[in-house]
Amino acid sequence: MNNTPESPPELPSEAPDDEAAEVQGGAGEPPEYDSKGRRCGLLAIVGRPNVGKSTLLNALVGQKVSITSRKAQTTRHRITGVRTVEDSQFVFVDTPGFQTKHGTALNRNLNRTVLSSLSDVDVVLFMVEACRFNTDDAKVLSLLPEHKPVILIANKLDAVNRRADMVPWLKAMQERRNFSEFVPLSAQKPSDVERLFAILKPYLPEQDWFYEEDALTDRSDRFLASEIIREKLFRLTGDELPYNCTVVIDKFEEEGHLKRIAASIVVERDAHKGMIIGGGGERLKRIGSEARQELETLMDSKVYLELWVKVRSGWADSEEHLRSYGYE
Numbered sequence: 378m379n380n381t382p383e384s385p386p387e388l389p390s391e392a393p394d395d396e397a398a399e400v401q402g403g404a405g406e407p408p409e410y411d412s413k414g415r416r417c418g419l420l421a422i423v424g425r426p427n428v429g430k431s432t433l434l435n436a437l438v439g440q441k442v443s444i445t446s447r448k449a450q451t452t453r454h455r456i457t458g459v460r461t462v463e464d465s466q467f468v469f470v471d472t473p474g475f476q477t478k479h480g481t482a483l484n485r486n487l488n489r490t491v492l493s494s495l496s497d498v499d500v501v502l503f504m505v506e507a508c509r510f511n512t513d514d515a516k517v518l519s520l521l522p523e524h525k526p527v528i529l530i531a532n533k534l535d536a537v538n539r540r541a542d543m544v545p546w547l548k549a550m551q552e553r554r555n556f557s558e559f560v561p562l563s564a565q566k567p568s569d570v571e572r573l574f575a576i577l578k579p580y581l582p583e584q585d586w587f588y589e590e591d592a593l594t595d596r597s598d599r600f601l602a603s604e605i606i607r608e609k610l611f612r613l614t615g616d617e618l619p620y621n622c623t624v625v626i627d628k629f630e631e632e633g634h635l636k637r638i639a640a641s642i643v644v645e646r647d648a649h650k651g652m653i654i655g656g657g658g659e660r661l662k663r664i665g666s667e668a669r670q671e672l673e674t675l676m677d678s679k680v681y682l683e684l685w686v687k688v689r690s691g692w693a694d695s696e697e698h699l700r701s702y703g704y705e
């Protein structure tokens with residue numbers, strides 16, 4: 378997209394729709410869906426406090442992000458990290474109800490929250506310390522949904538003095554639940570962490586990626602920018618806006634202590650476009666201004682942000698559209 382807006386930085390503008398017809402491809406059926414062997418899925422890391430969940434997550438994704446939108450692309454979840462390895466994209470999500478910090482008791486009331494937050498992940502990573510299992514571990518385990526693949530991650534392997542203890546311990550664990558896999562590892566050991574991707578891959582459904590390949594790896598600021606804009610978008614449009622609108626970063630340039638970001642909010646219908654722009658463009662201005670302020674704080678630099686709204690009917694179903702938005 379080569380928008381060269383006349384407007385000054387930060388002033389949200391409306392992009393012309395002239396590409397819409399062309400992208401829709403005119404006559405003919407939309408192309409049949411084909412993930413081309415790609416996989417993408419949601420994963421949750423659960424476990425009692427102090428077993429090493431954050432250590433593992435940070436090692437898996439390289440950097441932690443925090444997204445507060447109620448309507449992130451993956452429905453109810455707060456995404457804590459994304460990592461794409463070859464043809465597979467791993468999306469790690471938070472599980473409300475497992476906020477067990479400061480020794481908060483896990484009680485029955487949390488049960489429902491936990492179950493619903495885990496109901497649409499593809500695989501659960503249940504983490505314990507190798508050769509240990511206490512009542513808090515048991516409580517967490519008892520909250521996991523019955524019909525969901527659960528992988529047992531036995532962390533802190535480096536701290537196990539007698540490796541021979543592992544065999545009876547693993548046997549006892551298998552009696553507690555029919556785990557899909559046992560993975561003894563050390564979250565502090567990079568080679569163990571990298572090995573985990575190959576083990577997890579078969580649990581991701583074959584489908585196209587939710588995010589760009591470089592999300593949260595070498596260009597994570599770009600990913601963060603699209604998430605922050607999306608968060609403001611949903612926050613300021615309330616429940617009016619359907620989930621399937623997206624934010625595409627068209628430009629992300631750094632000049633010293635300044636970042637120039639141009640982004641398009643892509644919606645399916647004209648009505649949605651109107652909703653986002655608001656009377657006199659007020660709403661879009663606010664989305665832009667709030668996103669810019671937050672990005673400046675997060676990135677610790679000055680940010681010029683240009684926002685556009687575009688209508689792409691059926692974009693989410695069309696491979697061609699996805700390609701044109703850089704999803705390939």
Ligand SMILES: Nc1nc2c(ncn2[C@@H]2O[C@H](COP(=O)(O)OP(=O)(O)OP(=O)(O)O)[C@@H](O)[C@H]2O)c(=O)[nH]1
Nearest residue numbers: 425426427428429430431432532533536563564565
């Ligand atoms: N020896 C050893 N220590 C580890 C390993 N992984 C994590 N730790 C340590 O275990 C402690 C807890 O790690 P965290 O990653 O904060 O644990 P957590 O499960 O996220 O804890 P909460 O945030 O309280 O739920 C830290 O001191 C880590 O350094 C490991 O593989 N080996």
